[in-house]
Amino acid sequence: MRKAEARVAIAGAQLVSSLVRSLGIGEGAALPGRLLIRLYPGVISELSKSLPAVLISGTNAKTTTTALTKEALSGSFNVTSNTTGANMDTGIAFSLTTRKGTTAGKDLAVFEVDEAYLPDIGSKLETKIVALLNLSRDQLDRVSETRMTASKWSSFFQKNPHITVVANCDDPLVVFAAQSASEVLWVSAGLNFFQDAYSCPVCGGEIDFSDSGWRCTCGFSRPLADIEVSGNTVSVFGKGIEMNLSLPGQCNVANSAIALGVCQVLEVDLDSAARRMSSISEVAGRYKRVSIDGHEVRMLLSKNPAGWVEVFDMVGDDSSVVVAINAQTADGKDPSWLWDVPFELLRGKEVFASGERAYDLSVRLHYAEVSHRVEKDSLEALRACGAKDVSFVGNYTSFQQLRNRLQGNNGSLVSFIRRLGNRVLG
Amino acid sequence: MREKIKVVSVLPNLLGTYGDSGNAVVVSKRLALRGFKVDLVRADLKSGVPTDADFYLIGGGEDGPQARAAEFLAIGSPLERALDKGAALLAVCAGFQILGRSFIGPDMEPRDGIGVFGCRTHRFEGPRSVGELIVDPGDAMPGVPMLTGYENHQGITELLDGTRPLGVVRTGNGNNFGPRVDGGVIGRAIGTYMHGPVLARNPKFCDYFLSLVIGQVDPIRDVALENSHDRLYFERINQVLKD
C-alpha cells in the first residue's frame, strides 16, 4: 500500500472514531478499527514496526491488568495501549494509529488481547512479552473449548522462542501453554474458579488441588513461583513490594503482581512502578462509585463464574446488590453459567435480579435461597434499593447499557449506529 | 419426613461445562420441597460412582474430559447397575454421547461408549450446533409441555433399535440426524442435547423425571419459586418461537 493511501485510511478511521466518541455512542475503537483493516489490510504489522509489544491475555482481568501494567511502565516508556478494552484485531489496529512517540528504546505497546486472537495478533506485532492471567469458561458459544485455546497458545510460544512469558502458575491451563515458552516468569496470582482446571491438559486425568499447589498423577504440577502475593505485599524473587492500590479487592493485588512481573522483565524499578499503580481508581468505568438518586453505586463488571468470585470479594459491606444479566452476542448467548456461580454468598443482602435475562437469574437465585426482587430495568432497580451504598454487577452489555444511560446517551441510537456500521462493513 | 433419596452428580469435574451441575441442584431442591431427605453426592474419579442411588445426572464437557469420563464409567459399569436397580438417569450433551454405543474421541476416531442408550454419535462436518433448542415431547411424558434449552455441540446422533427420541425438534438441531428429533429415552434413562440447565428451564420435565422413581409427585407450595419458573419458561418459549 502506498503511503498516501495508508494516511487516508488512518485519517478516515480517526474521523469515524472522533464521531463515535462525540456522539457518545462508544469508546471509538472497534468500529473505526474495522474500517481501517478493510481499507488498509497490513495496518497492524506496518504501524507496529520497531514498537516492542507487551500482550496481556486470559479470560478475566485483562482490562484491569493492562491498565495497571500501562501505568506501571509509563514512567519509563512512551506507552501505546488499548485501555478501552477493544482487544481484537480491530481494536488493536486502531490503537496503533494513536501510537505515542518514535524514540528507539523508549517506545512500547501494552495491549490487552482476546484469548482467541492471541496467536494471530502476537505474530503480527513485535511481541516481546506475553502475560497470561487465567483461562476458564466464558462465552462458550464463541470460544468453544478452554483446552483448545491453551493448545493454540502453546504452539504460538513454540514458534516464537524470543518471547518471554509472565504466567500465572496457579492455573494449570496457563502453565500447560506457558511451559512451551523458552523463558517464563511464574507468578502465583491465584485461581478463582477450579471447574475448568480439574481435567489435566496433559493426560486427561483429574488434577489434585491442595493448599501447597496442584499436581496430576502424570507428573504435571505447579511450578515454583518467582513472584508471590501475601495480603498487600507482592514478593518478587524474595524482594517485598508494598501495594497500596486504590482499586478494591485482593484479586487486584494479584493483577498488580502480574504487572510487576512484566516490569521485572523490562528491568523497570519496582517501587516506583508500585507507586504509579496505586493512583488508578477506575478502569473503563469499573470499580468507581457513582451517585444515582441518593445512592452511592459501585460499578462492577463480571461476565463469567471466575469473575464472580472477585465480585463477591468487592461487594463487601454493601447491603444492596443489583445484578444485571444480558445474553447478547458480546455476553455469550447462553447464560447457563449462572449455575456455576455460588450466589448463595449474597444471602442476607437486598438483591435485585435485573437485565434482559433477569428471569434466568431469578430462578437461579431461588435455588440459591437468596430472597430477591425482579426489575429488568437496572436503573429502576438501583433507585428502588433501600441502602445508600449499593453494588451494581453487570455482565458485559448490561454494564455498558447502564453506563451509557448514566452518561445520558441514547441506547437505541447506539445500537442503530452499531447495526449500520456492521451492515456497511459486512 | 419421608424416606431418604440419594442424588448423584456424575463426574462434575470432568463433565459440567454448561452449568449442568444445576440439574442436580434442581432435582435435590424439588425433592426436599416435597419432604424428602436428600443426600446429594458429587462422584469424582477418586470416590467412584455409587450404584445405590436413586437419581444420576451427567452433563456436558470438552472432548478430552469426555473421553476420560467414558473410560472411567466403563469400569465396573456403575450406571448400568444402578439403572438395573431402578434408578433414573439424565444425561446431557457429552454425557449423552458417551452413554451411547459409540462417540468421537479427541483424536476424531470413534470410541466405544457405555451402551446405555441405543445410539451412535458421529462428528458433524458442518458448523457446530449452537443456539436455542425447543423440543416437543408430544404425549410421551404425561404433563410435560414443550421443552426449552440451549445446545452447543458438534455431534450427529443416530438412534438405533430400542431407544426412542425425547421429542421432536421445533427450533435448533438436537440429534441433527434423520427426522428432526432430540435425545434418547430407554427405560428410566433420558438423554438430551439441551442444557440451560434443562431442568431449571423445564420444572415439569424435572417433576416427570422425579416421578420415574418416587411415583406421583405433589405440587410444590413455594409459589414464588414456581412463578419464577413459569416466567422463565414462557419467556424462553415465546422469545425463541417468535425469532
Ligand SMILES: [Zn+2]
Ligand atoms: Zn495429568
